[in-house]
Amino acid sequence: MIDFLANYGLFLLKVVTIVVAIVVIIAVAASAGRKAAHEGLEVEDLNKKYRERGDALLSAVSTKEQRKKAAKERKKEDKAESKHPSERPRSFIVDFKGDLKASAVASLREEVSAILDVATDDDEVIVRLENPGGLVHEHGLAASQMARIRDRDIPLVVCVDKVAASGGYLMACVASTVYAAPFAILGSIGVLAQIPNFNRMLDSHGVDFEQITAGKHKRTVTMFGKNTDEDRAKLKEELEEVHLLFKDVVAKYRPNLDLEKVATGEHWYGTRALELGLADELLTSDELLGARAKDRDLYLVTYKIKQPLQKRLMGNVETALDGAEAAGWRRKFESRLPR
Numbered sequence: 001m002i003d004f005l006a007n008y009g010l011f012l013l014k015v016v017t018i019v020v021a022i023v024v025i026i027a028v029a030a031s032a033g034r035k036a037a038h039e040g041l042e043v044e045d046l047n048k049k050y051r052e053r054g055d056a057l058l059s060a061v062s063t064k065e066q067r068k069k070a071a072k073e074r075k076k077e078d079k080a081e082s083k084h085p086s087e088r089p090r091s092f093i094v095d096f097k098g099d100l101k102a103s104a105v106a107s108l109r110e111e112v113s114a115i116l117d118v119a120t121d122d123d124e125v126i127v128r129l130e131n132p133g134g135l136v137h138e139h140g141l142a143a144s145q146m147a148r149i150r151d152r153d154i155p156l157v158v159c160v161d162k163v164a165a166s167g168g169y170l171m172a173c174v175a176s177t178v179y180a181a182p183f184a185i186l187g188s189i190g191v192l193a194q195i196p197n198f199n200r201m202l203d204s205h206g207v208d209f210e211q212i213t214a215g216k217h218k219r220t221v222t223m224f225g226k227n228t229d230e231d232r233a234k235l236k237e238e239l240e241e242v243h244l245l246f247k248d249v250v251a252k253y254r255p256n257l258d259l260e261k262v263a264t265g266e267h268w269y270g271t272r273a274l275e276l277g278l279a280d281e282l283l284t285s286d287e288l289l290g291a292r293a294k295d296r297d298l299y300l301v302t303y304k305i306k307q308p309l310q311k312r313l314m315g316n317v318e319t320a321l322d323g324a325e326a327a328g329w330r331r332k333f334e335s336r337l338p339r
Helices: 002-035 046-061 064-083 105-118 136-151 167-172 199-204 229-253 270-276 285-292 309-334
Strands: 040-045 090-097 124-131 156-165 177-180 185-187 267-269 297-304
Touching (some): 040 046, 046 064, 046 297, 090 285, 105 136, 105 297, 124 136, 124 167, 136 156, 136 167, 136 229, 156 285, 167 229, 177 270, 185 270, 267 270
Parallel strands (some): 090 297, 124 156, 156 177, 156 185
Antiparallel strands (some): 040 297, 185 267
16 A cells, blocks of 8 residues: 555656646747747837826825816816927837846847937937846847947936846946946956866766867866866966956046056955946936936937747746856855844
8 A cells, every 4th residue: 555655646747847847848839939920120209108107006095186186287288299399309128137248139139220210419318227237248249239329429327226247247338327226336347257077977987078179279177078287277367358448448448547556357346346436426327317308308219029939948947047157146146244
């Protein structure tokens, strides 16, 4: 009887595992499908959104007479706007949420191109940036997209509510003005390479690893072969070169920074980043846009890209891995907070 119950329990566990896996796959596929419902540029009038939000709250707390009066005034304002288009300067807002591969750069390049087609010298671009960094060439391309705005002499503002570190700061430093929340993380002007090596494990199991290259430095350190001091020295040399390029970009756009002090790979919270010159003012994106809405027209510009199902599914897996990486960042910083 005990053996029967044990076997039945094991069978039931397998069935439950399979059912859960199927449900997860269906949910992921459905989520991926929703994310790729269409492709193209979307523009949202944030001034209108803020007005509607305020009207909704006012309606909930006002009397019937007050609501009627407010509705009449709003109708009058809307009619006046329709007859006389706004001549106020515009702020184009772009959201960039980074991952290891800076995959949002595909949308960023379309958003920047669309904005540059219509922007004038009186306009500005605000990038709400959240990016802990990642691959050098991917984030370098993202920074280059933002540099296109600066090259047109259009004011570029970056607002960091959470993090702009490493490749994220490579993007942020391009801005003419950097705003940061008091506890936002900025900096990490450095380069990192880390790779596991399984050579001893393969040797212990009698597995040989062969690697044939043409070119002395086609491959330096390897995951499966035996690494030499020369291999490590060459990789270190390459990292130093990338670090120098990183510092050159920072120096170009923020020439008053003391690079010897800030280009050490360290990161700082907003208040300290402001003291070091990594940021220009302590301000959240909500405060910034709220202030801008008083005398500017705000437009949120978003370009959505439709991708094949397989790529969307793999993208969800990568997002989960990036989430784990971000969780590591959070644990690292949360561990420093007083309990």
